[in-house]
Amino acid sequence: MSVCDNYRTVEEKVEAACRRAGRNRDEVTLIAVSKTKPVSMIEELLPIGVRDFGENKVQELTAKEEVLPKDIRWHMIGHLQRNKVKYVIDKACMIHSVDSLRLASEISKEAVKHGITADILIEVNVAGEESKFGVSVEETPSLVQEVAKLPGIKVKGLMTIAPYVDDPEENRGVFRNLRKLSVDIGEKNFDNVTMNVLSMGMTGDYEVAIEEGATHVRVGTGIFGERGTGIFGERNYNIEE
Numbered sequence: 001m002s003v004c005d006n007y008r009t010v011e012e013k014v015e016a017a018c019r020r021a022g023r024n025r026d027e028v029t030l031i032a033v034s035k036t037k038p039v040s041m042i043e044e045l046l047p048i049g050v051r052d053f054g055e056n057k058v059q060e061l062t063a064k065e066e067v068l069p070k071d072i073r074w075h076m077i078g079h080l081q082r083n084k085v086k087y088v089i090d091k092a093c094m095i096h097s098v099d100s101l102r103l104a105s106e107i108s109k110e111a112v113k114h115g116i117t118a119d120i121l122i123e124v125n126v127a128g129e130e131s132k133f134g135v136s137v138e139e140t141p142s143l144v145q146e147v148a149k150l151p152g153i154k155v156k157g158l159m160t161i162a163p164y165v166d167d168p169e170e171n172r173g174v175f176r177n178l179r180k181l182s183v184d185i186g187e188k189n190f191d192n193v194t195m196n197v198l199s200m201g202m203t204g205d206y207e208v209a210i211e212e213g214a215t216h217v218r219v220g221t222g223i224f225g226e227r228g229t230g231i232f233g234e235r236n237y238n239i240e241e
Protein backbone atom coordinates (compact mmCIF):
# COMPACT_ATOMS: atom_id res chain seq x y z
CA MET A 1 0.00 0.00 0.00
CA SER A 2 1.31 3.44 -0.94
CA VAL A 3 1.01 6.46 1.31
CA CYS A 4 -1.71 7.78 -1.03
CA ASP A 5 -3.65 4.51 -0.81
CA ASN A 6 -3.44 4.64 2.97
CA TYR A 7 -4.58 8.25 2.98
CA ARG A 8 -7.59 7.43 0.79
CA THR A 9 -8.54 4.57 3.09
CA VAL A 10 -8.41 6.86 6.12
CA GLU A 11 -10.34 9.53 4.19
CA GLU A 12 -13.12 7.04 3.45
CA LYS A 13 -13.36 6.16 7.13
CA VAL A 14 -13.47 9.84 8.04
CA GLU A 15 -16.32 10.34 5.57
CA ALA A 16 -18.19 7.32 6.93
CA ALA A 17 -17.80 8.53 10.52
CA CYS A 18 -19.10 11.97 9.52
CA ARG A 19 -22.12 10.35 7.87
CA ARG A 20 -22.86 8.22 10.93
CA ALA A 21 -22.69 11.30 13.13
CA GLY A 22 -24.80 13.42 10.78
CA ARG A 23 -21.90 15.82 10.24
CA ASN A 24 -20.58 17.46 7.08
CA ARG A 25 -17.21 16.19 5.90
CA ASP A 26 -15.87 19.76 5.85
CA GLU A 27 -16.31 20.04 9.63
CA VAL A 28 -13.34 17.72 10.15
CA THR A 29 -9.71 18.40 9.21
CA LEU A 30 -7.62 15.30 8.68
CA ILE A 31 -4.06 16.08 9.80
CA ALA A 32 -1.42 13.74 8.39
CA VAL A 33 1.08 13.27 11.22
CA SER A 34 4.41 13.02 9.43
CA LYS A 35 6.77 12.97 12.44
CA THR A 36 9.86 10.78 11.95
CA LYS A 37 8.89 10.29 8.28
CA PRO A 38 10.94 11.64 5.36
CA VAL A 39 10.07 14.63 3.19
CA SER A 40 9.63 12.26 0.22
CA MET A 41 6.62 10.61 1.89
CA ILE A 42 5.02 14.01 2.49
CA GLU A 43 5.62 14.89 -1.17
CA GLU A 44 3.70 11.80 -2.25
CA LEU A 45 0.57 13.29 -0.71
CA LEU A 46 0.81 16.77 -2.22
CA PRO A 47 -0.56 15.88 -5.69
CA ILE A 48 -3.80 14.56 -4.14
CA GLY A 49 -4.29 17.86 -2.34
CA VAL A 50 -3.19 17.09 1.22
CA ARG A 51 -1.95 20.25 2.95
CA ASP A 52 -2.41 19.67 6.70
CA PHE A 53 0.57 17.98 8.33
CA GLY A 54 1.41 17.45 11.99
CA GLU A 55 4.82 17.39 13.63
CA ASN A 56 5.75 17.02 17.29
CA LYS A 57 9.28 18.40 17.29
CA VAL A 58 10.33 21.94 16.50
CA GLN A 59 13.51 21.01 14.68
CA GLU A 60 11.77 18.53 12.44
CA LEU A 61 8.88 20.87 11.66
CA THR A 62 11.17 23.75 10.68
CA ALA A 63 13.49 21.53 8.63
CA LYS A 64 10.58 20.16 6.61
CA GLU A 65 8.90 23.56 6.32
CA GLU A 66 12.02 24.98 4.78
CA VAL A 67 12.15 22.55 1.86
CA LEU A 68 8.44 21.98 1.18
CA PRO A 69 5.82 24.22 -0.50
CA LYS A 70 4.71 27.25 1.50
CA ASP A 71 1.01 26.48 1.22
CA ILE A 72 1.38 23.54 3.61
CA ARG A 73 -0.30 24.05 6.98
CA TRP A 74 2.01 22.78 9.72
CA HIS A 75 0.34 21.81 12.98
CA MET A 76 2.58 21.76 16.04
CA ILE A 77 1.14 18.88 18.05
CA GLY A 78 3.98 17.95 20.40
CA HIS A 79 5.18 19.20 23.74
CA LEU A 80 6.77 22.59 23.20
CA GLN A 81 9.65 23.99 25.21
CA ARG A 82 9.63 27.71 25.80
CA ASN A 83 13.09 28.28 24.38
CA LYS A 84 11.96 26.81 21.05
CA VAL A 85 8.81 28.89 20.57
CA LYS A 86 10.74 31.47 18.55
CA TYR A 87 11.56 28.89 15.87
CA VAL A 88 7.97 27.78 15.19
CA ILE A 89 5.93 30.87 15.92
CA ASP A 90 5.64 31.93 12.27
CA LYS A 91 5.81 28.40 10.83
CA ALA A 92 2.97 26.60 12.59
CA CYS A 93 -0.64 27.38 11.63
CA MET A 94 -1.78 26.23 15.05
CA ILE A 95 -0.07 25.11 18.26
CA HIS A 96 -2.16 22.25 19.67
CA SER A 97 -0.17 21.64 22.83
CA VAL A 98 -0.33 24.64 25.17
CA ASP A 99 -0.56 23.47 28.76
CA SER A 100 0.80 26.28 30.90
CA LEU A 101 0.55 30.02 31.29
CA ARG A 102 4.35 30.24 31.09
CA LEU A 103 4.40 28.63 27.66
CA ALA A 104 1.46 30.76 26.51
CA SER A 105 3.27 33.91 27.67
CA GLU A 106 6.30 33.00 25.59
CA ILE A 107 4.08 32.34 22.55
CA SER A 108 2.40 35.72 23.15
CA LYS A 109 5.74 37.50 23.35
CA GLU A 110 7.03 35.98 20.12
CA ALA A 111 3.73 36.50 18.29
CA VAL A 112 3.73 40.19 19.17
CA LYS A 113 7.35 40.45 18.08
CA HIS A 114 6.39 38.97 14.67
CA GLY A 115 3.22 41.06 14.39
CA ILE A 116 1.00 37.97 14.14
CA THR A 117 -1.77 36.29 16.09
CA ALA A 118 -0.97 32.74 17.15
CA ASP A 119 -3.85 30.27 17.06
CA ILE A 120 -3.52 27.88 19.96
CA LEU A 121 -5.31 25.01 21.65
CA ILE A 122 -5.12 24.07 25.31
CA GLU A 123 -3.97 20.48 25.78
CA VAL A 124 -6.10 18.68 28.35
CA ASN A 125 -5.09 15.47 30.08
CA VAL A 126 -8.68 14.23 30.23
CA ALA A 127 -7.91 10.75 31.52
CA GLY A 128 -5.48 12.07 34.16
CA GLU A 129 -2.64 9.86 32.97
CA GLU A 130 0.55 10.62 34.87
CA SER A 131 2.78 10.09 31.85
CA LYS A 132 1.03 12.70 29.74
CA PHE A 133 1.41 16.41 29.34
CA GLY A 134 -1.68 18.56 29.51
CA VAL A 135 -3.66 20.39 32.12
CA SER A 136 -6.38 18.73 34.20
CA VAL A 137 -10.06 19.14 33.33
CA GLU A 138 -10.55 21.14 36.53
CA GLU A 139 -7.76 23.60 35.78
CA THR A 140 -8.66 24.14 32.13
CA PRO A 141 -11.29 26.93 32.37
CA SER A 142 -9.09 29.21 34.46
CA LEU A 143 -6.06 28.56 32.23
CA VAL A 144 -8.12 29.40 29.14
CA GLN A 145 -9.27 32.60 30.79
CA GLU A 146 -5.73 33.66 31.73
CA VAL A 147 -4.19 32.72 28.38
CA ALA A 148 -6.89 34.63 26.50
CA LYS A 149 -5.81 37.86 28.18
CA LEU A 150 -2.40 37.71 26.50
CA PRO A 151 -1.80 39.78 23.36
CA GLY A 152 -1.04 38.03 20.10
CA ILE A 153 -2.88 34.84 21.06
CA LYS A 154 -6.24 33.43 20.08
CA VAL A 155 -7.55 30.41 21.97
CA LYS A 156 -9.39 28.32 19.39
CA GLY A 157 -10.28 25.24 21.42
CA LEU A 158 -8.99 22.14 23.15
CA MET A 159 -6.79 19.17 22.34
CA THR A 160 -6.30 15.82 24.03
CA ILE A 161 -4.20 12.71 23.59
CA ALA A 162 -6.41 9.83 24.67
CA PRO A 163 -4.94 6.75 26.37
CA TYR A 164 -3.54 3.92 24.29
CA VAL A 165 -6.30 1.31 24.23
CA ASP A 166 -7.07 -1.85 22.27
CA ASP A 167 -10.74 -1.03 21.74
CA PRO A 168 -11.40 2.57 20.59
CA GLU A 169 -14.79 2.45 22.31
CA GLU A 170 -12.87 2.71 25.57
CA ASN A 171 -11.94 6.27 24.62
CA ARG A 172 -15.45 7.42 23.75
CA GLY A 173 -15.93 8.80 27.25
CA VAL A 174 -12.64 10.72 27.05
CA PHE A 175 -13.73 12.40 23.81
CA ARG A 176 -17.19 13.09 25.19
CA ASN A 177 -15.67 14.71 28.27
CA LEU A 178 -13.42 16.98 26.19
CA ARG A 179 -16.41 18.02 24.10
CA LYS A 180 -18.43 18.74 27.23
CA LEU A 181 -15.59 20.77 28.68
CA SER A 182 -15.35 22.83 25.50
CA VAL A 183 -19.11 23.52 25.56
CA ASP A 184 -18.91 24.54 29.24
CA ILE A 185 -16.02 26.91 28.54
CA GLY A 186 -17.74 28.28 25.43
CA GLU A 187 -20.75 29.20 27.55
CA LYS A 188 -18.57 31.37 29.78
CA ASN A 189 -18.08 33.74 26.84
CA PHE A 190 -14.51 34.69 27.72
CA ASP A 191 -13.16 37.50 25.56
CA ASN A 192 -10.82 36.36 22.80
CA VAL A 193 -11.85 32.70 23.16
CA THR A 194 -13.74 30.54 20.69
CA MET A 195 -14.25 26.87 21.36
CA ASN A 196 -14.65 25.83 17.72
CA VAL A 197 -11.74 23.39 17.57
CA LEU A 198 -11.59 19.96 19.17
CA SER A 199 -8.34 18.22 18.25
CA MET A 200 -8.82 14.60 19.28
CA GLY A 201 -8.47 11.15 17.77
CA MET A 202 -5.45 9.33 16.34
CA THR A 203 -4.97 6.21 14.23
CA GLY A 204 -6.58 3.89 16.77
CA ASP A 205 -9.63 5.94 17.59
CA TYR A 206 -10.26 8.79 15.12
CA GLU A 207 -13.61 7.42 13.97
CA VAL A 208 -14.98 7.41 17.51
CA ALA A 209 -13.51 10.90 18.04
CA ILE A 210 -15.36 12.19 14.96
CA GLU A 211 -18.60 10.66 16.21
CA GLU A 212 -18.00 12.57 19.45
CA GLY A 213 -17.35 15.92 17.78
CA ALA A 214 -13.68 16.11 16.77
CA THR A 215 -12.94 18.92 14.32
CA HIS A 216 -9.30 17.87 13.86
CA VAL A 217 -8.03 14.29 13.87
CA ARG A 218 -4.29 13.57 13.93
CA VAL A 219 -3.44 10.39 12.03
CA GLY A 220 0.14 9.19 11.68
CA THR A 221 0.53 5.41 11.56
CA GLY A 222 -2.67 4.92 9.58
CA ILE A 223 -1.25 7.05 6.75
CA PHE A 224 2.54 6.68 6.93
CA GLY A 225 2.90 3.27 8.54
CA GLU A 226 4.58 2.26 11.79
CA ARG A 227 7.24 4.56 13.19
CA GLY A 228 9.44 1.82 14.52
CA THR A 229 10.43 1.31 18.09
CA GLY A 230 13.50 2.44 19.92
CA ILE A 231 13.94 5.09 22.51
CA PHE A 232 11.47 7.24 20.61
CA GLY A 233 9.09 4.32 20.42
CA GLU A 234 5.65 4.08 18.94
CA ARG A 235 3.89 4.77 22.23
CA ASN A 236 5.82 7.89 23.15
CA TYR A 237 3.49 10.43 21.66
CA ASN A 238 4.71 13.46 23.47
CA ILE A 239 8.36 13.20 24.23
CA GLU A 240 10.67 16.00 25.27
CA GLU A 241 13.55 16.73 23.00
Ligand SMILES: *Cc1c(COP(=O)(O)O)cnc(C)c1O
Nearest residue numbers: 033077202203218219220221237
Ligand atom coordinates in the same frame (compact mmCIF):
# COMPACT_ATOMS: atom_id res chain seq x y z
C1 LIG B 1 2.27 10.83 17.02
C2 LIG B 1 1.07 11.62 17.37
C3 LIG B 1 -0.16 11.38 16.73
C4 LIG B 1 -0.37 10.29 15.69
O1 LIG B 1 -0.37 9.05 16.29
P1 LIG B 1 -0.78 7.73 15.45
O2 LIG B 1 -1.24 6.78 16.48
O3 LIG B 1 0.43 7.28 14.72
O4 LIG B 1 -1.88 8.13 14.52
C5 LIG B 1 -1.22 12.18 17.09
N1 LIG B 1 -1.11 13.15 18.01
C6 LIG B 1 0.05 13.41 18.63
C7 LIG B 1 0.12 14.51 19.64
C8 LIG B 1 1.18 12.66 18.34
O5 LIG B 1 2.33 12.92 18.98
